[in-house]
Amino acid sequence: xxxxxxxxxxxxxxxxxxxxxxxxxxxxxxxxxxxxxxxxxxxxxxxxxxxxxxxxxxxxxxxxxxxxxxxxxxxxxxxxxxxxxxxxxxxxxxxxxxxxxxxxxxxxxxxxxxxxxxxxxxxxxxxxxxxxxxxxxxxxxxxxxxxxxxxxxxxxxxxxxxxxxxxxxxxxxxxxxxxxxxxxxxxxxxxxxxxxxxxxxxxxxxxxxxxxxxxxxxxxxxxxxxxxxxxxxxxxxxxxxxxxxxxxxxxxxxxxxxxxxxxxxxxxxxxxxxxxxxxxxxxxxxxxxxxxxxxxxxxxxxxxxxxxxxxxxxxxxxxxxxxxxxxxxxxxxxxxxxxxxxxxxxxxxxxxxxxxxxxxxxxxxxxxxxxxxxxxxxxxxxxxxxxxxxx
Amino acid sequence: xxxxxxxxxxxxxxxxxxxxxxxxxxxxxxxxxxxxxxxxxxxxxxxxxxxxxxxxxxxxxxxxxxxxxxxxxxxxxxxxxxxxxxxxxxxxxxxxxxxxxxxxxxxxxxxxxxxxxxxxxxxxxxxxxxxxxxxxxxxxxxxxxxxxxxxxxxxxxxxxxxxxxxxxxxxxxxxxxxxxxxxxxxxxxxxxxxxxxxxxxxxxxxxxxxxxxxxxxxxxxxxxxxxxxxxxxxxxxxxxxxxxxxxxxxxxxxxxxxxxxxxxxxxxxxxxxxxxxxxxxxxxxxxxxxxxxxxxxxxxxxxxxxxxxxxxxxxxxxxxxxxxxxxxxxxxxxxxxxxxxxxxxxxxxxxxxxxxxxxxxxxxxxxxxxxxxxxxxxxxxxxxxxxxxxxxxxxxxxxxxxxx
Numbered sequence: 001x002x003x004x005x006x007x008x009x010x011x012x013x014x015x016x017x018x019x020x021x022x023x024x025x026x027x028x029x030x031x032x033x034x035x036x037x038x039x040x041x042x043x044x045x046x047x048x049x050x051x052x053x054x055x056x057x058x059x060x061x062x063x064x065x066x067x068x069x070x071x072x073x074x075x076x077x078x079x080x081x082x083x084x085x086x087x088x089x090x091x092x093x094x095x096x097x098x099x100x101x102x103x104x105x106x107x108x109x110x111x112x113x114x115x116x117x118x119x120x121x122x123x124x125x126x127x128x129x130x131x132x133x134x135x136x137x138x139x140x141x142x143x144x145x146x147x148x149x150x151x152x153x154x155x156x157x158x159x160x161x162x163x164x165x166x167x168x169x170x171x172x173x174x175x176x177x178x179x180x181x182x183x184x185x186x187x188x189x190x191x192x193x194x195x196x197x198x199x200x201x202x203x204x205x206x207x208x209x210x211x212x213x214x215x216x217x218x219x220x221x222x223x224x225x226x227x228x229x230x231x232x233x234x235x236x237x238x239x240x241x242x243x244x245x246x247x248x249x250x251x252x253x254x255x256x257x258x259x260x261x262x263x264x265x266x267x268x269x270x271x272x273x274x275x276x277x278x279x280x281x282x283x284x285x286x287x288x289x290x291x292x293x294x295x296x297x298x299x300x301x302x303x304x305x306x307x308x309x310x311x312x313x314x315x316x317x318x319x320x321x322x323x324x325x326x327x328x329x330x331x332x333x334x335x336x337x338x339x340x341x342x343x344x345x346x347x348x349x350x351x352x353x354x355x356x357x358x359x360x361x362x363x364x365x366x367x368x369x370x371x372x373x374x375x376x377x378x379x380x381x382x383x384x385x386x387x388x389x390x391x
Numbered sequence: 392x393x394x395x396x397x398x399x400x401x402x403x404x405x406x407x408x409x410x411x412x413x414x415x416x417x418x419x420x421x422x423x424x425x426x427x428x429x430x431x432x433x434x435x436x437x438x439x440x441x442x443x444x445x446x447x448x449x450x451x452x453x454x455x456x457x458x459x460x461x462x463x464x465x466x467x468x469x470x471x472x473x474x475x476x477x478x479x480x481x482x483x484x485x486x487x488x489x490x491x492x493x494x495x496x497x498x499x500x501x502x503x504x505x506x507x508x509x510x511x512x513x514x515x516x517x518x519x520x521x522x523x524x525x526x527x528x529x530x531x532x533x534x535x536x537x538x539x540x541x542x543x544x545x546x547x548x549x550x551x552x553x554x555x556x557x558x559x560x561x562x563x564x565x566x567x568x569x570x571x572x573x574x575x576x577x578x579x580x581x582x583x584x585x586x587x588x589x590x591x592x593x594x595x596x597x598x599x600x601x602x603x604x605x606x607x608x609x610x611x612x613x614x615x616x617x618x619x620x621x622x623x624x625x626x627x628x629x630x631x632x633x634x635x636x637x638x639x640x641x642x643x644x645x646x647x648x649x650x651x652x653x654x655x656x657x658x659x660x661x662x663x664x665x666x667x668x669x670x671x672x673x674x675x676x677x678x679x680x681x682x683x684x685x686x687x688x689x690x691x692x693x694x695x696x697x698x699x700x701x702x703x704x705x706x707x708x709x710x711x712x713x714x715x716x717x718x719x720x721x722x723x724x725x726x727x728x729x730x731x732x733x734x735x736x737x738x739x740x741x742x743x744x745x746x747x748x749x750x751x752x753x754x755x756x757x758x759x760x761x762x763x764x765x766x767x768x769x770x771x772x773x774x775x776x777x778x779x780x781x782x783x784x785x786x787x788x789x790x791x792x793x794x795x
Contacts, residue, residue: 023682024694025767027727055727056755058762080697110708111701143708173711177652178582178613179620203711204648205606205632205641205684209582209613216583231698232709233684240609248581248608272766276680278427280578280609280637287636290428293484294635297515304515307577307607320428323463324456358462361431362676 005254010245011047011221012253013197014040014238016267018049018078020229023271030062032270034069036226039263041071043256045238047221049098052078053088063092076138081122083129096136098168099126103152104143116151123155127162138197140168145175145184153191160194166221167194171210174203174233178213185217197221202233208280211236212244226267227275227282239264239281239313247307261314281313288318290363292326295319299332322363323354333369349376411657414649415450415625417542417601418642420671421470422453422482424633427675434466436674438473440630443667445475448659449642451500453627457481457492464496471497478540485526490534500540502572503530507559508547520555524562531566542601542625544572549580553591560596570599570625575614578607578637582617590621601625606637612648615640619649630671631679631686643668643685643717651711665718690714691721694767696730699723703736726767727758741774753780 017036021028028036033050040048048071051063063077077094079085081101089097101123108114123139130137139159144152156167169185176184181198189196198214198221200207211222228237239260245251264282268275277285287310289295297304302317310317321333327346330353334341341349352372357364364372420440425432432440437455444452452475454467471479480500481493493501505516505523512518527543534541543563548556560571573589580588589600602618602625604611615626632641643664649655668686672679681689691714693699701708706721714721723737731750734757738745745753757776761768768776 022695022728024689024692024724025726027761027765027767029762029765052728056758058759059727106705107701107708110705113704173709175652175711177616177648179586179617180652182583202682202684204652205609205612205644206616206648208609212581212610213583213613228682231695232682232690233687234682237609244581244608244610248579248584273681274678276677277429278632278634278636278638278677280606283637285428285636286607288428289635291426291635293515297511301510301514304511305577307579318428322429323431324426324459354459354461357431361433363429363431 004252006250006252008251010215010251010253011197012045012238012241012255013047013049013076013221013223014045014225015049015223015235016040016225016229016238017051019223019231019235020225020267020271021051023229023231023234026229026271026273028270030065033062034066036263036267036270037066037069037071037073037075039259039266040226041073043259043263044254045073047074047076049076049078053092053094054079054082054085060088060092063094067093079126081126083125086126086129086133086135089135090133094135096138096165097130098138098140099123099130100140100142101126102142103155104146105148106146107143120155120158123158124162127159127164131162136165138166138168139164140170140199142170143172144169145171146173149187153188156188156192156194160192164194166197167192168197168199168223169214169219170199171201174201174206176210177206178209181210181213182217185214185219189218195220197223199223200236201230202228202235207234207236208240208244211241212249215245215249227264227273227279229267229271229273237280243281243308243313257312258314282315284315286310287315288320290320290322291324292329295329295332296326299328320363321353321369322357325350325353333366334373337366337370339373345376349373352376409619409649409653409655411649411655413624414619414655414657416642416645416657417451417453417480417625417627418444418449418629419453419603419627419639420444420629420633420642422455423627423635423639424629424671424675425455427633427635427638430633430675430677432674434462434469437466438469440671440674441470441473441475443663443670445473445477447663447667449477451478451480451625453480453482453502454498455482457496457498458483458486458489460492464492467496467498471499480540480542483530485530487530487533490530490537493539494537498539500542501534502542502544503527503534504544504546504572506547507545507556508550509552509555510550511547520558524558527559527562528566531563531568535567541568542570542572543568544574544603546574547576548573549575549577549588553588556588557592557595560592560598564596564598568598570601571596572601572603572625572627573618573623574603575605578605578611580604580614581608581610582613585614585617586621589618589623593622599624601627602640603627604640605634606632606639609637611638611640612644615645616648616653631668631675631677631683633671633675633677641684647685647712647717661716662718685717686719688719691719692724693722693733694724694726695728696733699736700730700732703732724767725757725773726761729757729761730754737773738777741770743774743777745777749780749784753777756780
């Protein structure tokens with residue numbers, strides 16, 4: 001796997017096993033967790049969040065086992081800001097942690113029932129515990145996008161001074177659109193000298209766009225998960241970000257994308273959440289073409305309707321015959337069956353296929369196309385014979 | 392195209408107020424939605440969807456492709472004759488006979504679609520740019536002869552040479568077209584590029600613009616909104632984002648994003664969103680993912696203590712709008728990420744009062760149980776777990792007492 005990386009580089013930290021698993025109803029087994037880390041590591045994801053030590057002894061055992069394995073990726077565990085949680089992380093053998101704390105007034109007042117001074121105190125204590133143990137730490141500001149900017153900058157400044165590896169800006173309630181994200185991140189970076197990481201949710205369908213806008217604004221790292229698995233509507237999907245960086249921004253991360261479908265399938269099965277067939281990048285329908293215009297275009301040159309080759313993400317192209325098909329599709333499809341049709345035959349068969357598709361309320365299987373063809377051949381033969389008899 | 396000072400431009404636009412009256416929804420669930428490989432609506436379903444869309448208040452319905460004939464044509468005819476409050480639009484290639492078919496259906500608006508990118512012109516149409524412009528002019532003239540509202544769709548706008556796209560828009564405008572549909576056919580723009588391209592067309596040509604965006608890189612909604620910020624006043628949406636490949640801009644996401652992020656309330660009755668989404672999901676034979684933005688069944692279901700405890704204190708800690716706003720229901724479940732506050736609350740709803748100490752002990756038991764089951768617990772399992780915890784604790788106490 002030697003894909004040349006581009007000069008501009010963006011770090012991806014995958015949170016499938018942490019915020020992904022935190023999704024209501026989703027639980028990965030130990031075996032699945034290890035397998036998922038292995039797959040992400042293999043394709044070249046540089047950083048992975050693997051779990052939350054404070055959850056209990058069972059989770060800590062799983063984390064310990066993952067940390068024992070020999071992976072290239074930098075592995076992080078997740079801690080709410082609390083010195084005790086750092087102890088749990090240390091017990092697992094973790095070297096890198098994410099320290100999370102809510103920073104918005106509404107969270108501080110309603111969730112913590114505390115004040116800003118308390119937040120600063122908690123953060124300082126937790127950082128102290130991490131430093132004492134020689135741990136690399138990212139500081140994560142939950143609900144950062146509803147936080148008083150002055151207070152947020154103060155927390156960033158404290159984190160930077162104390163040697164934080166990075167600072168994470170969480171758009172916890174999907175408060176921003178890409179333009180505001182861009183502004184927000186560039187504003188922070190104009191005042192602060194610390195790598196910024198962006199974390200998005202998909203409540204309004206903009207997680208990926210906001211993540212990309214954050215990068216445009218200067219963020220050097222982005223939190224993503226396989227298939228966008230995450231609480232509520234989920235997070236920015238790892239596969240969407242990697243492909244968008246590559247094809248919209250010309251940033252090549254050196255990640256082996258051909259395993260995307262396989263990994264998405266494994267995570268889907270482990271989380272009991274089927275991949276919608278229309279899921280961007282990895283859905284099976286993304287390279288399925290039915291409408292006459294599109295199929296005609298794709299047959300002439302796939303680039304007419306495809307930005308990248310399906311193989312690049314481990315999928316295959318499908319030409320579907322249904323209500324919206326055109327005669328070109330029929331000609332092409334039967335060529336696959338080694339049958340060369342005349343234009344008239346193709347048009348007649350198209351009419352029959354469309355009727356059948358409307359009747360069945362779905363596209364046709366290859367077999368059904370052959371039935372139609374046989375029926376058509378029989379009919380034309382009968383007609384011919386009748387004509388001959390009449391003569 | 393990056394000559395403009397991006398930062399200044401975006402800073403200004405990030406906070407610009409948009410007038411809700413200026414934005415109109417043209418829903419294409421029945422056309423691009425149905426054109427999705429594998430999706431076929433029955434005619435009764437089409438009529439039902441049209442009625443629902445009209446009732447909720449969309450401004451225009453793209454009802455289908457009249458030139459396909461047969462059942463398709465019948466459905467469009469029927470929808471156009473329902474006397475709905477919204478405009479009904481038929482989709483056409485830039486071919487006169489297509490427009491004739493639309494006229495026969497009795498629609499009041501037509502979309503005339505033709506590619507504007509060189510790759511499509513050369514490789515798909517096998518024609519020239521001049522040929523495209525001539526056809527635009529000819530077909531707009533023709534449709535205007537019938538006094539129809541005319542949208543000219545520049546297919547593959549995003550890969551079109553900007554100079555040519557401007558000529559295309561100018562030709563459409565001069566021929567009397569009412570709007571230009573900007574089609575990001577392959578979903579390859581990001582919001583910043585979208586903004587600049589759309590703004591350029593509006594500034595130079597001055598024609599109404601409709602945004603038609605695809606979700607191939609997960610940016611359909613962001614791009615549609617970027618178009619609006621640049622001055623576009625129509626958006627082509629579909630329910631659930633149903634559409635070719637990765638789909639289109641989802642109606643429900645666009646409306647809610649405009650309302651809660653941009654502060655633009657278009658006045659739709661959002662309470663019907665879940666019902667509308669369910670109906671289209673059923674008719675298109677595509678299950679609504681539990682995590683689908685705005686209308687997914689799992690959106691107001693909380694398990695993790697950090698979130699659930701916040702929501703229990705005040706839903707606004709994690710919600711910009713409430714469950715009822717979109718026809719969903721809030722729910723707390725217990726699993727691997729549950730904690731004390733959530734457990735006390737949940738047991739209380741099941742009619743059990745539990746002390747903080749007990750809840751702490753029970754939390755560990757519940758988390759382990761969830762890990763071994765690989766899922767959240769059912770209510771009955773929660774009650775059973777609580778009961779067995781209580782009886783064991785009772786035994787422990789009894790043993791202790793006996794020991795004394």
